[in-house]
Amino acid sequence: MIKFTQLVLTGISVGFIYGLVALGFVLIYKSSKIFNFAQGEMVMVGAFLTWSLLGLFHMPVLPGLILSFIVAGAVGYGFERFPFRPMIGQPILAIIMVTMAIAVFLRGLAILLWANFVGIKFPSIIPEQTIYIFNIPFSSVFAWSFLLVFSLVIGLSLFFQYTRLGLHMRAAAEHHQLAQSMGIRVTRSIAQSWAIAAVVSTAGGFLLGYIRGIDFGLANLGLVALAGALVGGLESFKGAIIGGLIIGVAETLTGGYIGRNLKEVVPFVVMVLVVFYKPYGLFGLERIERV
Amino acid sequence: MRLPSGVFNVSYAQDMTVFRTLYHWLGLVLFLVMLFLVPLFARQYWVDLLSTIAVTVIAIEGLNILAGYCGQISVGHTAFMAVGAYTSAILARQLGLPFWLCLPCAGLAAGFAGIFFGLSSLKVKGFYLALTTIAAQFIIIYLIKTPLEKWTGGAIALHVPEIHLGGFVFKSERQLYYLVMGLTILMTFFAKSLTRGHIGRAFVAIRDNDIAAEAMGINLYRYKLLAFFIGCFYAGVAGSVWSVYAKVISPDDFTLEGSIWQMGMLISGGLGSTLGPIFGAIFIKALNEIVVIAGPLITSVIPAIGAQISAALVEMVFGITLILFLIYEPRGIAHRWEILKESYRLWPFSY
Numbered sequence A: 001m002i003k004f005t006q007l008v009l010t011g012i013s014v015g016f017i018y019g020l021v022a023l024g025f026v027l028i029y030k031s032s033k034i035f036n037f038a039q040g041e042m043v044m045v046g047a048f049l050t051w052s053l054l055g056l057f058h059m060p061v062l063p064g065l066i067l068s069f070i071v072a073g074a075v076g077y078g079f080e081r082f083p084f085r086p087m088i089g090q091p092i093l094a095i096i097m098v099t100m101a102i103a104v105f106l107r108g109l110a111i112l113l114w115a116n117f118v119g120i121k122f123p124s125i126i127p128e129q130t131i132y133i134f135n136i137p138f139s140s141v142f143a144w145s146f147l148l149v150f151s152l153v154i155g156l157s158l159f160f161q162y163t164r165l166g167l168h169m170r171a172a173a174e175h176h177q178l179a180q181s182m183g184i185r186v187t188r189s190i191a192q193s194w195a196i197a198a199v200v201s202t203a204g205g206f207l208l209g210y211i212r213g214i215d216f217g218l219a220n221l222g223l224v225a226l227a228g229a230l231v232g233g234l235e236s237f238k239g240a241i242i243g244g245l246i247i248g249v250a251e252t253l254t255g256g257y258i259g260r261n262l263k264e265v266v267p268f269v270v271m272v273l274v275v276f277y278k279p280y281g282l283f284g285l286e287r288i289e290r291v
Numbered sequence B: 001m002r003l004p005s006g007v008f009n010v011s012y013a014q015d016m017t018v019f020r021t022l023y024h025w026l027g028l029v030l031f032l033v034m035l036f037l038v039p040l041f042a043r044q045y046w047v048d049l050l051s052t053i054a055v056t057v058i059a060i061e062g063l064n065i066l067a068g069y070c071g072q073i074s075v076g077h078t079a080f081m082a083v084g085a086y087t088s089a090i091l092a093r094q095l096g097l098p099f100w101l102c103l104p105c106a107g108l109a110a111g112f113a114g115i116f117f118g119l120s121s122l123k124v125k126g127f128y129l130a131l132t133t134i135a136a137q138f139i140i141i142y143l144i145k146t147p148l149e150k151w152t153g154g155a156i157a158l159h160v161p162e163i164h165l166g167g168f169v170f171k172s173e174r175q176l177y178y179l180v181m182g183l184t185i186l187m188t189f190f191a192k193s194l195t196r197g198h199i200g201r202a203f204v205a206i207r208d209n210d211i212a213a214e215a216m217g218i219n220l221y222r223y224k225l226l227a228f229f230i231g232c233f234y235a236g237v238a239g240s241v242w243s244v245y246a247k248v249i250s251p252d253d254f255t256l257e258g259s260i261w262q263m264g265m266l267i268s269g270g271l272g273s274t275l276g277p278i279f280g281a282i283f284i285k286a287l288n289e290i291v292v293i294a295g296p297l298i299t300s301v302i303p304a305i306g307a308q309i310s311a312a313l314v315e316m317v318f319g320i321t322l323i324l325f326l327i328y329e330p331r332g333i334a335h336r337w338e339i340l341k342e343s344y345r346l347w348p349f350s351y
Helices: A002-032 A039-056 A061-087 A092-117 A140-162 A164-174 A176-181 A186-212 A218-232 A237-257 A260-277 B022-041 B044-069 B077-095 B099-122 B127-145 B173-196 B198-208 B210-215 B220-246 B256-269 B275-301 B309-328 B332-345
Strands: A130-133 A136-139 B163-165 B168-170
Touching: A002 A039, A002 A140, A002 A164, A002 A186, A002 A218, A002 A237, A039 A061, A039 A092, A039 A186, A039 A218, A061 A092, A061 A186, A061 B309, A092 B127, A092 B256, A092 B309, A130 A140, A136 A140, A140 A164, A140 A186, A140 A237, A164 A176, A164 A186, A176 A186, A186 A218, A218 A237, A218 A260, A218 B127, A237 A260, A260 B099, A260 B127, B022 B044, B022 B173, B044 B077, B044 B173, B044 B198, B044 B220, B044 B256, B044 B275, B077 B099, B077 B127, B077 B220, B077 B256, B099 B127, B099 B163, B099 B220, B127 B256, B168 B173, B173 B198, B173 B220, B198 B210, B198 B220, B210 B220, B256 B275, B256 B309, B256 B332, B275 B309, B275 B332
Parallel strands: none
Antiparallel strands: A130 A136, B163 B168
16 A cells, blocks of 8 residues: 555656646647657756756756756747747648757757767756655655646746736637737747747756656657647646646556566556547537538 | 640540650650669669669559658658568468469558558547657557567567569569569559549549548548558568568668658648659658768867767758758659649740
8 A cells, every 4th residue: 555655646746747838738739839859858958958067067956947948838839839830831741840859950950969978867956855645755845846847837837827918828729810900919929938838848847857867768758748638638728737636647567567578668658548538628628520 | 734746635535645755655664674684784772772762663663652642641651561571471481382472462461451440530630630640650660579479570670581473482582572672563554554443533532621521422431551551561561572682671771851851842732743753752861861971070180079960961851851842842852853844845946
């Protein structure tokens, strides 16, 4: 029983990070109807970037993190201008392939810049100690990541609910033309959501990299988070977090009880099952299609 | 489309003709003869390259039927190649079946795997479908690696026995080249014929608007699953041929990146045309080879970059190429080829 509870708790904290990355997808999807397959690679590059600033250039923790967020945000902002603006109105296949091309490109970039540093670890920032929750031993890293993700999620929700920028982005997500006629610059809104998504995935990359070391496999974890977003439903922030949690818990449970190999595919199995049962996810919007 | 000078269509059959004039036929025959003469003169490198391209062409023709004609996005195509490769290898190893039996079995196995994962296409499309096929990629490779380890050898490479056809043993790459090339030509011919008939038209209707297609009396269930079956059948055949050519297969040959590359080849070649996959496979492979050769040169000029430059450049160049194609020529090289043909067809007496 203790093992079970421990696995569930670990799953929840990993799931929160997946949820955070999934939040990035949902953000972009809601504002521009683009499903970003490069999210995994953005997580990986974000992790390497943060590591370069903290581990390679020995920057202090807080400025280092903030600088990496700024760099990631700027790059994300740029993605809207190229290649996504020319893709407006293109078929879905073309848009999917553009995000995949970005994924391939980012992977190449990561190999070019960081191939010699694979398997590195972040310098220890968070004090390593074991915390007991309900008498269950629990690494403090997980608790910290839990806190960080939680504050990010709260912060993002408040941002979307109560700020002018957030309002603009929600309007742009609702209907591009309508938002434009109300004087909102949709392209800028989309660029901003790309920037936020890049920052969020960098944060996710930092946390995931901190927990399990940084390597090119981080990109696949991004895909896992994508499965989480799909489970939760693409239109819902709440769904992204809950989907991430479901995926995280399912993953650690199979990893703990069955085996490592199955652990890697379980998120996708869960996703396929959910897609069969509820095609638009648990909290997604069901679309009525017309000719 | 403009016709060559002096050629006029007077019947529907003529309108659908692929090869119209004597010169078309001459060109085709010359091309085929050249293809079959290659192994007699060329170095091993070219034989290998051409065979790899030919196998890829088979797989991408299937992907083209699935994604280019029927509009069902699949980003797990190499997994279905793996199904085909492992099916034919295991049948040959365990039961000693001859290749001419293994090959269709491999195609069928991959086709049915395709139908299974294609079931989700009845409920979802677009991004959701793309992600479901990515899931197929991971799930199939997992099945090969772990539960079926007894037969597949798991992550360890599996040796594929030599093949016999009649009393003839295919040993060297040059002999296998003929097998690969022959099959490629056959499969391309089937793909072209299929897409010209009523099935191809139904696929195009589904691609353009599936609800409208359904309203016009096309059975979506049947045709979407048929598209998945045919597309994955092609992948299975390609996988089977590849396993025979490579002689050794392992799950690492069939990655998600491979699937993305195949999709990239299809897009740069041109979706929805039989020529597209051929152009795309040749173009991307050629680009790849150039980058692989250029990588060490760059390192020798600027040593600071390091030896990983080739691996990195291959991916970066592919990514950039794909983005540029999608933005500037979404209809691919095949479309450019059409334009080129138009421009010389009436030259110099255009009206």
